[in-house]
Amino acid sequence: MGFLLPLLAALFSLSLAGPLLGARAEEGVTVTLTSASAGDPGPGLPRIVGARDPGRPLVVLDPGHGGRDPGAISPYGGRREKDVTLAVAAAIRDELAASGKVRVAMTREDDRYLVLRERYEIARRMGAALFISIHADAAPQNDGARGATIYTLSEVASDREAAQLAEQQNGSDRLAGAPVGAGAGVNRILIDLAQRESMDVSAGFAALLKREGAPYFPFRPDYHRFASLVVLKAPDVPSILFETGYLTNPADLGYIDSPAGRRQIAMGMRSAIETHFARRRLNLAGAR
Ligand SMILES: [Zn+2]
Secondary structure (H helix, E strand, O other), X not given: OOOHHHHHHHHHHHHHOOOXXXXXXXXXXXXXXXXXXXXXXXXXXXXXXXXXXXXXXXXXEEEOOEOOEOOOEOOOOOOEHHHHHHHHHHHHHHHHHHHOOOEEEEOOOOOOOOOHHHHHHHHHHOOOOEEEXXXXXXXXXXXXXXXXXXXXXXXXXXXXXXXXXXXXHHHHHHHHOOOOOOOOOOOXXXXXXXXXXXXXXXXXXXXHHHHHHOOOOOEEEEEEEEEOOHXXXXXXXXXXXXXXXXXXXXXXHHHHOOHHHHHHHHHXXXXXXXXXXXXXXXXXXXXX
């Protein structure tokens, strides 16, 4: 199944249009490459840092919230989620860039508002191989709650809390009056196939992030949850939403909101991301 996702992604790009650079034959089917495959981000897209080789996979980091949407507010010092997520994403970007094995971009590098669909559309248009939306949790009624959680896409929420998160996050688009989950007018079967493979890859990455991240920062016991989050709905880009920890827990806030703590998060994330792509390369080589 390893070849299916890139193939479908290419077909999907073709059907959604975009600047066409040329066509080539692959697996007996003619596919068309969009500008996203060439390494140049194109007008209006964020800058890419890290590996210079355009053949290296691109990771798009998405700092949650921003602009008029502050996200959760910490009861300790009033830190806003939108500022915390931006700082955490920047730390991960810098760690990945210094290592130089992947290319990396951020959906926002300043305090601006983006609707959820815009966030994953940036990843799609850039030809991202992995999309990571970064958030920080809040449990105002339970300041003992702590640790990181990873969400991946499912139409059925894994529990009540996951369902509430989806409702709350998806609702942030109402600030801009954007339609939630508007359907693309392309072949539903192709999208469903691509989405299914993306969901499998995303779940695999979630398990890897727990394994590689656990030496660096704490996770909740039920660290992998499922929810129907709009920001995870790019059909052709494996996507996770990473809740770094709780703004309502003093210990979590201590590391999420300190340079040393953010570096720990970044090191765990880098290890997971680089292992993920090393595995994907092996799988693809094995499939030939
Ligand atoms: Zn959030």
